[in-house]
Amino acid sequence: MKFYFLILGMLLPLASHTQNFITRWVFQQPSSTLTFNGVTEGEVVCRWTTSSNPTGGIHRFSNTNENIPIILAIPIPAGDTVTLSMEPTNLRRFFINGGYNNANRNELREVRQWGNVPWQSMEAAFSGCPNFNLIATDVPDLSRVKSMKQMFWFCKAFTPPFNIDLWDVSGVNDMESMFSEIASFNRDLSAWDLKALINAQGMFSNSEISCETYSRILKAWAENPNTADNVNFAFQRGAVYANTAASYRNALFTKGWRISMDNIAWPGNPCYNMALPVTFGNIRAAFRNGALQVNWATLTETNNEHFEIEASIDGINFTKIGSVLSRAAAGNSSVQLNYEFSNNISNTILVTWIGILLLCSAGFGTSHRKKSLFPLLALIAMSLSIAGCKKISPSPKDNNRSFYIRIKQVDMDGNFTHSKVVKAEIE
Template structure:
């Protein structure tokens, strides 16, 4: 019973702060405040702690004019780390814009959690923040965001999060210079829905995107029926595409895209004749009467070895639950193919089993003096999860829990590509 209460207390504590926007700041010199820019729809409750004052305090701020700075009065000794937990109810925008209004752009080191904030804009959010790292494993609510212009421009330490393909950018119209001059962005964005996009000039300019990922992205966008016409995609300095991607680049130009300053790989470059991998079509997953059903499509396949079906309790940490072979033995296809996978399981058992992974990830970034205490709670939680996984008397469905599915396509040579992550629909 004691172990149960410990694990329950951990989960309740985590849930209580799971909705907050959490940032971390490091001050080399003493200060009496933190300054940033933002927009609110009323008062925002903010809890703060520092490395020298772990108890911290709670304060409130509001700002209806995003042209004016937000200053939070906190005593900060030199060398201290400050953590801010901002409640989401009235928070609408947060940005540094390279020190605009005296913002502490150099002191911001981490966004640890996006929280349940209904963001209105990501424009110039982290411009030229030299020490900024995006460590959040949750996904921002971007449904109300129209502009991501210069969101990470010149932030040299920025590395895209592993779950960036989960970001819903379907309402965004402006991505100009979003990753420009970071030098550290190297991800494909094949799953993004660009249906509202009009301007992406300089989006990947000197971003560090590889020829492979740029080529994959071009191909996927060209083949996606949601991709709009007439997009400004000029000034992609440093971006290189494969010879095998030229057809898809031309297809975008035929849709009215203006593309400039990228370059085709030269013969002899390993990327020149690269095989563009499996392109996924729609992926769907549902659970009914304890039966998980996963359906997906591929538009094309090249050197496809097999598919791993993976599940997750949080959309971040995945575990394999099944495998499906390609329909063509040689792994090559130029026509759309449909696949399916089904497995009998209780949604509670599935969530409990993969919850072990989610639970263990919570403490990954804890400081050393907290890890010992967390380890005790973690062991209790894992024990409960294992017990839950082995019980056959559990009900078959839990309408209040969520879990996620993705398809991992593995090439014959071992390279792999993941599909978009989809939430399981419970019927």
């Protein structure tokens, strides 16, 4: 019996409406309607529930005119949370645009799931929503999207999701003010393919993007041969780059990029001489014959000591599962180097992941509460260890879970950076 997967099944219940676009709203004042903007190519079925009415109901709507709001009649008492689950077949666009058409911009709190919607535009989708955050762990279908202009503009509570670097933006030509005026930009977009990009004016303006993140992005985009020429990248107010990233910024100028209002870090700033040690190439993770295999490449390495392979079941909490030494002579290389790591994940990883998940879900209210979890974790770990001795080869197929991998690169001096996050495939 695959005991550890039974426990995973108990701890990680499968999400319902796995294909739907799911949003959540909180109303401080009573209301009889919920309003947003959208475009459809036919009728969309929308199921709703509220915290005071968990049975809820169903609405059907269609709208081909983006200037006409979608208004759902829903009785909402003060303080209620509303969940909308929209079927993806005919849905093409959802947007708030700062409360356009009296859309409930203050009430929108979360996108919980993107679903299988073939989105046609993300322009102004969540623009001006002060309480909005994105907690969806799936990746939106952006293959038809041309504009992401002001997608998260002035979303003061928004922080980019862990898997945003997996978004396929290769067809997008407008990212103007996409992350402008948000609370904190903390995600590396080095992996984004910008081959269609034309306008990214103010993309990171006043986004509190860190010097380290901005520097790595400049380096990666400058080194990527797919990066478009002649991009408008002006008005990056507040963005600061390392002295070591200046050459990459200049390389983008050479490609015809128009960059303005960012600034180089001052000497003495910890970021000023920040090492940009590794440029990652392709990263791939897959399950083959019950084992996890990870392959990656580096395009350049500087002062690199080793790599640590980290795994997760939620894409947020990662644990180390192995390490690989750098193949570069003295940690330095200007040519592509290929790496491989393989490991059976049947026991240790699952124990660690379940422990992390239990601690996170139980919360950290008091030290007494944390101590009370340790016997439970020990019991589960012991049970999993016993089960693991039965030579059972696990597979994600057994419990329909997702596994995520990232590579931690560690310098000779102990500093480190992370690669993008990738989802392990099943072969």
